[in-house]
Amino acid sequence: MxxxxxxxxxxxxxxxxxxxxxxxxxxxxxxxxxxxxxxxxxxxxxxxxFSMNSKAQSLNRGLKRKKQDETGWEWYICEGFQFILQKQAEALQSMGVDAQIKDDVMCNLWRRYLQKHKIAYVRRRRRESQTGSENASSCSEPDSELEAFSFEDSAAETDEGCSVFNAGIPSSGGDVSGAESVAGSVTSVRSGSVDGSLYVKDKQSLKMSMQMTLAFCYLSLLWLRESITLTDLLRLVFQGHIPYVKSEQYIPEELKIYGPDIHIFKVQSFPEYSVMKEKIYELAAFLDLPRFPPITENCYLHPNVLCMKYLMEANLPDDLHIWTSRVAETVGLDDVTLLTFDPLNKKKKVIPYEVQAVALIIVALKLLFVLDDSTEWTLARCACRRNKKNKGKTWFDFKEWYKTMKTAIDQSQKELTEEYARYSWKSDKTLYYSKHFKSLLTKRKNTAKNLQQQFSKLAGSTPGTEKQSPSSFVFNWEDEDLGSTRFHGHVLQGITQQDGKVPRKEYWLCSLKKCKSKFCKHHILYEKSKFPSSYHFVLCLFSFLLSVEPCVVHHEVCEIEYQLFDEQYKGVTVKKSKKPKKRADTA
Missing domain, CATH: 2.20.25 (N-terminal domain of TfIIb)
Structure with a gap:
């Protein structure tokens, strides 16, 4: 017909x-x-x-699938990642992120990725049967409509209400029939997907992975200048608000996952901050993205705004924000050109906005309190005697603040360790590496589930705990249940003079010499024994708030100090450690 x-x-x-x-x-x-x-x-x-459906479900029809009794629908690995990206975008939308993140921003990033890998949105299909350089170049010619990348323009290419997330992966970029002929026998024996076995062995640049899905999420958030930093994104992943762990449960049941597919989608650890920074930059450079929208003073990612947020979370006085703004202005961190992410600038990679903000706070604390295990305690004793007289506003007491934050960190660290120990990495789905073991693994899983339910009834405990509401704050000092002292309204009087200057000019540098090597590793060489205990405590406090290693924050503090003392504070007396004398037998 x-x-x-x-x-x-x-x-x-x-x-x-x-x-x-x-x-x-x-x-x-x-x-x-x-x-x-x-x-x-x-x-x-x-x-x-009247019998036709009046609504167009998708712009592209996708693959003409043939349903099989045991192996399910024929599907490709990129389709599995597309379902996960869709769920992640929907999770971010439910948290209040701009609705454009799914169909306008992340959708176009994904289309660009498919085009760059010649999977879809190219003018002609690649045919493995064709030979010759002329045929190869003409068959992989990219679509000119997507060559000039723009979120605003490319969003208008699809019909209203249509999205690549709502459709299957279009087969215009790859020879589907050729893939089926190559991997047709592999599909029913070794892998649930058509190209699962080949995908594992493929050494193409920037392959999709679960970490790469978070890179798509962060680039989308950064383009929209949303109030979710990279550390916030990783914390939401750990708390289970963004689909990442047990990702196979977000893929439809018709797409069977077994064999090599398990290694591709299964997650056994949480991504690290430094690793994600590299992944994000690699993805942005691979997609040839233009300069992102500027980070102005009204944006959440501006250092003045982020410093206010972390001062509140660290329970520090509001007056300290004046000093963080001065330091940011002196070193030029409030410059829009330096704050705006530009993938074409190879020297300036992904900007660590949240780490820069806490580093500014630490430098400001060193300017005011020195943090040399002597000056800050002397100032604390003066503030304590002054506060006992109850005259005027309360002076900031570093010692009392230290006790309050030490207790809060120890309690939160204990809860976090227990939560991580109880974390279950096992999927709710039955994952098997071959169809031979499917019935055996299903039986074992059902038995374990029944035993767990029986023990829960005997112990009188609930099978699961209620998920906490998403939040970018670790400590909420407005909560009356904490019962701790809040230092937000305390003043820095007695530490600064009436003209707003610091009476002391002593400052010790975290690093006396900047490493210019391309393979510099001084950011991972942080040793606790070489620094004062007060500085180490402040460093660990902010690294705990950001869920990063202390060496990451320490490295950013060093970067700010390099610029600060080279430009403005030439007259500050810097404490230098004595250099060891060279031996006579050394070269």
């Missing part, structure tokens, strides 16, 4: 220039080679009009 309806239409496809037409459920013509839908419709009777 379809051949009779399309027999008289001989116009070539505007996308791939082939004459191979089919008819969709909405009676529109689509190319069977590249699945491009055109405006031409089938001539139907008036009685059949």
């Amino acid at each position: 379809e051949k009779e309806d399309t027999r008289d239409y001989k116009e070539p496809c505007p996308q791939c220039l082939e004459v191979n037409w089919g008819i969709t459920d909405e009676c529109k013509f689509y190319c069977k080679s590249c699945h491009t839908v055109i405006e031409k419709t089938k001539d139907v009777d008036a009685e059949d009009v």
Whole structure:
């Protein structure tokens, strides 16, 4: 019936220039080679009009799937990651992120990725049977509509309400029939997906992984300048608010996962901050993204705004924000050109906005309290004697603040360790590496589940704990249940003079010499024994708030000090450690 309806239409496809037409459920013509839908419709009777679905479900029809009894639908690895990206975008939307993140931003990033890898959105399909440089170059020619990347323009290429997330992966970029012929025998024996076995062995640049899905999320958030930093994103992943662990449960049941697919989608650890920074920059450079929207003073990622947030969370006085702003202005960290992410600038990679903010706070604390295990305690004793007289505003007492924060950190660290120990990495789905062990693993899992339910009833405990609401704060000092002292309203009087200057000019540097080597590793060479205990405590406090290693924050403090003392504070007396004398036998 379809051949009779399309027999008289001989116009070539505007996308791939082939004459191979089919008819969709909405009676529109689509190319069977590249699945491009055109405006031409089938001539139907008036009685059949009412039986058609008036809404277009997707712009691209995707793969013509053949359902199998045991192996499920035929699917590709990129389709599995697309389902996960969709769930992650929907999770961010539920947290109040701009609705554009799914269909306008992340969708276009994903389309760009598929085009760069020649998977989809190219002018012609790659054919493994074709040979010769001329054929190879013409078959992988990218679509000119996506070459000039723009979130605003590319969003208008799809129909209203349509999204690549709502459709299957279009097959215009790869030879699906060729993949089926190569991996057809592998699909039913070793892998649930069509290309699972080949995907593991493939050494293409920037392959998709679960960490790469978070890179897509962060680039989308950064483009929209949302109030979720990279450390906040990783914390939301740990708390289970963003799909990451047990990702296979977000893939439809019809897409069977077993064999090599398990290694691709299964997660056994949480991503580290430094690793994610590299992944994000690699993805942005691979996609050839333009300069991101500028980070102005009104944006959440501006250092003045982030410093206010972390001063509140660290329970520090509000007056300290004046000093963090001065330091940021002196070293130029409030410059829009330096704050705006530009993937084309190879020297300036992913900007650690939250780490820069806490580093500014630490430098300000060193300017005021020195943090040399002597000056800060002397100032604390003066503030304690002054506060006992109850005259005027309360002076900030470093010693009392230290006790309050030490107790809060120890308690939170204990709860975090217990939560991590109870964390379950096992999937709710039955994952098996071959169909032979499917029944055995299913039986074992059901037995373990029944035993767990029985022990829970005997112990009188609930099977699961209630998930906490998402929040970017670790400590909330406005909560009356904490019962701790809040230092936000305390003043720095007695530490600074009336003209706003610091009476002391002594300052010790965290690093006396900047390493200029391309393979510099001084950011991982932080040793606790070489620094005062007060500085180490402040460093560990902010590293705990950001869930990063102390060496990451220490490295950023060193970077700010390099710029601070080179430009403005030439007259400050810097305490230097004595250099060891060279031996006579050394070269």
